[in-house]
Amino acid sequence: MRFRAKIVDLACLNHFSRVINTIAKLAKTCTLRLTVSKLYFILSDKVANGGVSLWCELCQGNFFDEFQIEGVAAEHNEIYLELVPENLSRALKTAQSAKAVKIKLSNKHCPCLRVAVELPSLSRSSRIVTHDIPVGVIPRRLWNDFREPSVTDFDVSIYLPVLKTMKSVVERMKNLSNSIVIEANLRGEMNLKIETDLVSITTHFKDLGNPPWASEDGGQSSTQGGDLEGVAEARIDIKKLQQLLAGQQVNPTKALCNIVNKKIVHFILLHEDVSLQYFIPALA
Numbered sequence: 001m002r003f004r005a006k007i008v009d010l011a012c013l014n015h016f017s018r019v020i021n022t023i024a025k026l027a028k029t030c031t032l033r034l035t036v037s038k039l040y041f042i043l044s045d046k047v048a049n050g051g052v053s054l055w056c057e058l059c060q061g062n063f064f065d066e067f068q069i070e071g072v073a074a075e076h077n078e079i080y081l082e083l084v085p086e087n088l089s090r091a092l093k094t095a096q097s098a099k100a101v102k103i104k105l106s107n108k109h110c111p112c113l114r115v116a117v118e119l120p121s122l123s124r125s126s127r128i129v130t131h132d133i134p135v136g137v138i139p140r141r142l143w144n145d146f147r148e149p150s151v152t153d154f155d156v157s158i159y160l161p162v163l164k165t166m167k168s169v170v171e172r173m174k175n176l177s178n179s180i181v182i183e184a185n186l187r188g189e190m191n192l193k194i195e196t197d198l199v200s201i202t203t204h205f206k207d208l209g210n211p212p213w214a215s216e217d218g219g220q221s222s223t224q225g226g227d228l229e230g231v232a233e234a235r236i237d238i239k240k241l242q243q244l245l246a247g248q249q250v251n252p253t254k255a256l257c258n259i260v261n262k263k264i265v266h267f268i269l270l271h272e273d274v275s276l277q278y279f280i281p282a283l284a
Contacts (some may be wrong), residue, residue, distance in 0.1 A: 001104040006066040015065045017092040018249040024085040025247030031146050034079040042146050053149045053279040062273035076120040080138035091131035092114040111135050151266050154258035155232035158184040161205045167245035169203045174238045183233035186210050211256055234282040244278050
């Protein structure tokens, strides 16, 4: 089992670093799945226990100049590692002006991701700062636990308002309540509401638009021909929503959310070369 990769382009490196920072703000530990063409960061807290789930997908070709992987077997050319994303984020912080960053799976005393940062220096010899990040290797028999979460047919799918605006609304609301209700309809309208014994506040957004989910993809088209006035809603933990909005460093080109009434809110943030899905279960 081998893995090595290298980033030389500084813009790619900084972009990769921003993605890792975002993941680190959303998950204390996560699974890194490596395949020949993609990297996945996966957090699969059991939604049934009220945990959030995260699925972030990156095309390695958009970030890495070199990328080699030998998985556990020829027919399973993949590697699954458990790691603390904050450790990787810290290692990449030292690389903001690096000439190159090499990442390699090594196993000296225990399995580690070795991040070697080559820094510019005034002399001919380059300075290399090395970080060893401990990882756990996840055995093949457990891989099925890390499949992409599927969403049952949702009731409403809607584009999100500007994330900065949404973030400032949620930050103000979180001082007043532990939970927030997100409701939306197929007319492109969305409300963020908090209700406590003392106060009831609603922020309205309109003209957001509803994604044109193609019905030919088999699933996820339950909103096709749906009731325009029908409203789907879910009450969720406001801190989990705030974490998602505060951790955003990827600046998505598209951001939307799907609501399964009273069950789950599924956020999708899309960038040219990164897609991030975040699932927050509804509170009882």
